[in-house]
Amino acid sequence: MGKTPTIIGELMNHSYARARRAWEKRNIAGYQKLAKLQTDLGASYLTLNLDGTQTLNVEIDEMLSFLPELVPALQDVTSLPISFDNPNIAFHKEALKHFDTSKSTGKPILNSLAVSRDDLTEMIELVAQYETLVIVMVSECYDESGKMTATTTPEQARDTACHFAQRLKIEAGVENDRIIIDPGLSPITSDFKGHINLGLDTMKLIRATPELEGVHISLGLSNLAFGTPKEVRHDLERAYLTLALEAGIDWVLANPEKNTVPLDPSHPMVIKLQHVLNEGRPKPGETIDTAGYRQLE
Numbered sequence: 001m002g003k004t005p006t007i008i009g010e011l012m013n014h015s016y017a018r019a020r021r022a023w024e025k026r027n028i029a030g031y032q033k034l035a036k037l038q039t040d041l042g043a044s045y046l047t048l049n050l051d052g053t054q055t056l057n058v059e060i061d062e063m064l065s066f067l068p069e070l071v072p073a074l075q076d077v078t079s080l081p082i083s084f085d086n087p088n089i090a091f092h093k094e095a096l097k098h099f100d101t102s103k104s105t106g107k108p109i110l111n112s113l114a115v116s117r118d119d120l121t122e123m124i125e126l127v128a129q130y131e132t133l134v135i136v137m138v139s140e141c142y143d144e145s146g147k148m149t150a151t152t153t154p155e156q157a158r159d160t161a162c163h164f165a166q167r168l169k170i171e172a173g174v175e176n177d178r179i180i181i182d183p184g185l186s187p188i189t190s191d192f193k194g195h196i197n198l199g200l201d202t203m204k205l206i207r208a209t210p211e212l213e214g215v216h217i218s219l220g221l222s223n224l225a226f227g228t229p230k231e232v233r234h235d236l237e238r239a240y241l242t243l244a245l246e247a248g249i250d251w252v253l254a255n256p257e258k259n260t261v262p263l264d265p266s267h268p269m270v271i272k273l274q275h276v277l278n279e280g281r282p283k284p285g286e287t288i289d290t291a292g293y294r295q296l297e
Helices: 017-024 028-040 060-077 089-097 120-130 154-172 195-207 230-247 268-279 288-296
Strands: 006-009 045-048 082-085 109-113 133-137 140-142 148-150 179-182 251-254
Touching: 017 028, 028 045, 028 060, 045 060, 060 089, 082 089, 089 120, 109 120, 120 154, 133 154, 140 154, 154 179, 154 195, 195 230, 195 268, 230 251, 230 268, 268 288
Parallel strands: 006 045, 006 251, 045 082, 082 109, 109 133, 133 179
Antiparallel strands: 140 148
16 A cells, blocks of 8 residues: 554553563563564554453553653664553652653654643643653543534544544644644444444545644554454554554554554455445434444344
8 A cells, every 4th residue: 555554552551461461570671572562563662551451450640650750761772752541630640750851753643632620721831841742542532512413524533633633722722743643543343333433434524624734643453353353453453554544644543563554445355344334324213323333133
């Protein structure tokens, strides 16, 4: 295809067993190994997500006490910028305080802003103070009454992206090339509401919106194949990348141990995935649920 996305390496996330083991022992060397591995594999950024999982309980105070040691240690073994992933502003304050930009090839990333955040003003202030890049989630939006709700149309997602781009420009002097829009990605095995198509349509609309010229678009690639047979997951992710790159994505959160080169558009998996997604688009008179269940068949 010629196009490949910028990779944010996702292995320093407790959904991976290696990261969980490192956390449980507070093993700095374990995290350093993951950082070095992803650097050597060609990632451009590294995510750091210390949140708990269904089987691992992690309190915010535990994260805050570990970050002052962990962040400098990571920068001892890699010059890649870090994407700090947490909904809690205290996490970002502590992480960014200990991130040394002089040791990095680029700016850190604050992940993320969303309409459901209670402390958006403070988060935007951090973006300004540390001159970070920033991920904006558009899978949730404001409804006509100003209340938060799930995004159901590309126009809602586009409007949310425009809202944050304007706020970031006015309040923090952030140009569009420091903004990364994340439309979200659902597992294909449970996508009965057309969320995958919604994400692809959102990408196309963002790329057609002059006010958003220059923004990046990214999402978590491994979400797509969750629950599918192991033997098809890799090609399924690469097939989706083919469609997403055509729609406008240019970054992706992914495991750099996998091949993240998109498949050729003529590859059978790409053709099959496109057919499945087309089945999920409502026909005249159909509900999204009817189309969604047809897609799952």
